Amino acid sequence: MILKILIIAVLVTTSYGIKSYENYKVYNVYPRSEVDVERLNGLKNKEYDFWTDVVTVGNPARIMVSPAQDASFVSYMRSVGLAANVSIPNVKKLMDAQMQPASNADRSARLGSFSWDRYYNLQQIHAWLDELVTLYPGVVSTQVIGRSLEGREIKGVIIDFREGQRGENPRIAMIEGGIHSREWISPATVTWIIKEFLTSNDPEVRALAENFIWHIFPVVNPDGYSYTFAGDRMWRKNRNPANRVECTEDDNDLGNGIDLNRNFDYVWMTVGASSNPCSRTYAGPSPSSELEAQAIMQHVLSLKQKGNFLYYFAFHSYSQMILVPYSHVKGYEVLQASNYADMYEIAIYGAEKLKQRHGTAYKVGTSAEILYPVSGASFDWVKGVADIPIVYLFELRDVGEYGFMLPPEEIIPNNEEIMDCLLEMDKATRFLNYYERSGTNAVYISVMTLFTNLVFLVLFK
Numbered sequence: 001m002i003l004k005i006l007i008i009a010v011l012v013t014t015s016y017g018i019k020s021y022e023n024y025k026v027y028n029v030y031p032r033s034e035v036d037v038e039r040l041n042g043l044k045n046k047e048y049d050f051w052t053d054v055v056t057v058g059n060p061a062r063i064m065v066s067p068a069q070d071a072s073f074v075s076y077m078r079s080v081g082l083a084a085n086v087s088i089p090n091v092k093k094l095m096d097a098q099m100q101p102a103s104n105a106d107r108s109a110r111l112g113s114f115s116w117d118r119y120y121n122l123q124q125i126h127a128w129l130d131e132l133v134t135l136y137p138g139v140v141s142t143q144v145i146g147r148s149l150e151g152r153e154i155k156g157v158i159i160d161f162r163e164g165q166r167g168e169n170p171r172i173a174m175i176e177g178g179i180h181s182r183e184w185i186s187p188a189t190v191t192w193i194i195k196e197f198l199t200s201n202d203p204e205v206r207a208l209a210e211n212f213i214w215h216i217f218p219v220v221n222p223d224g225y226s227y228t229f230a231g232d233r234m235w236r237k238n239r240n241p242a243n244r245v246e247c248t249e250d251d252n253d254l255g256n257g258i259d260l261n262r263n264f265d266y267v268w269m270t271v272g273a274s275s276n277p278c279s280r281t282y283a284g285p286s287p288s289s290e291l292e293a294q295a296i297m298q299h300v301l302s303l304k305q306k307g308n309f310l311y312y313f314a315f316h317s318y319s320q321m322i323l324v325p326y327s328h329v330k331g332y333e334v335l336q337a338s339n340y341a342d343m344y345e346i347a348i349y350g351a352e353k354l355k356q357r358h359g360t361a362y363k364v365g366t367s368a369e370i371l372y373p374v375s376g377a378s379f380d381w382v383k384g385v386a387d388i389p390i391v392y393l394f395e396l397r398d399v400g401e402y403g404f405m406l407p408p409e410e411i412i413p414n415n416e417e418i419m420d421c422l423l424e425m426d427k428a429t430r431f432l433n434y435y436e437r438s439g440t441n442a443v444y445i446s447v448m449t450l451f452t453n454l455v456f457l458v459l460f461k
């Protein structure tokens, strides 16, 4: 009887408890040919968690392997002559370390109940947003732009230092965090930007904060983010079970979700996305099928009606890149984005400035050029359909040493360099006259961007 209870208890814990990553390893594998790439892609259906979304020749593919899979993984790699090196020997150890507050963090960097020496869960982030309304009445208000499938709020703040004094055509900017739930550094960066806007005395920060009405959403995938704390730390998608199929014997949870950053209705499901519900890059049954994606799209389109909607920034990790839309194009096709040359140049200035703070190197380009081709991403939709001028996706620290388990010690340095980057990008954007662009001078602007794109083509391609 006792044995029976014990067995039931174990079953319940493994089905509904927190997934353990004890002795899971991450391997770096180096594909040298398309045949290698195909072989690795074949492994994707065998429940290996690829930390690299899309495998490409010459770039290390990072693959997480469970203790049960380890022997067969290693022998397979050997049999096909692929070099596989252990980059993380025990994933659980890094996860535990990530839950501990940083020992060396700057304790003066605080706002209300928040410091940036640790990662916060959804409840804490939402409570903090409410706290800000009390701390900054008349400047901060919260807004809920929709609910997730499990009924959680998609919640953010509006920061407006000149409420009611902006005239007909106010400048508007929007920031999206946490669309991929396991990328914890993303909400930790977005909340820092909010803190800087509200507290910094630096004139450049003040200008950026006050020149725009900011709409900032630290966690747009609240179900997924909650699940990384309560269920599976490595969860990436939302938690929609509607298209669930049987995936593998070991992990039948994989089919319960859609990759929101493949779900948007722009060149949907054309490249770098999967139609298999078990995949971590499953694009969903149809374009913008997901409530979370719909909420973002509706909000972006409604903001567009309200003024000069100039910036949209999405934060992800990891890879250290500033991605310029569109993610599916490379070569001269990058010029499909009407002002690609401007966006590219602005990002180059940002990356140079970013490096000066802590020496961190960021690459700039389209995803297809510097990472891998992708379709259905939110920021591509914002550029391609909503036609917002300056749009980026940031892939934050690091380049794979800790990956998604970036230690809390790195939160503040990461945030400092990103803030430097944003300020520099804003300066370049202003210099290129984007602050004044709208309505009457739109034709002039179109001609100018066409010209700069041509110059870019001649100089860089």
Ligand SMILES: [Zn+2]
Pocket: 180, 183, 261, 316, 317
């Ligand atoms: Zn991501």
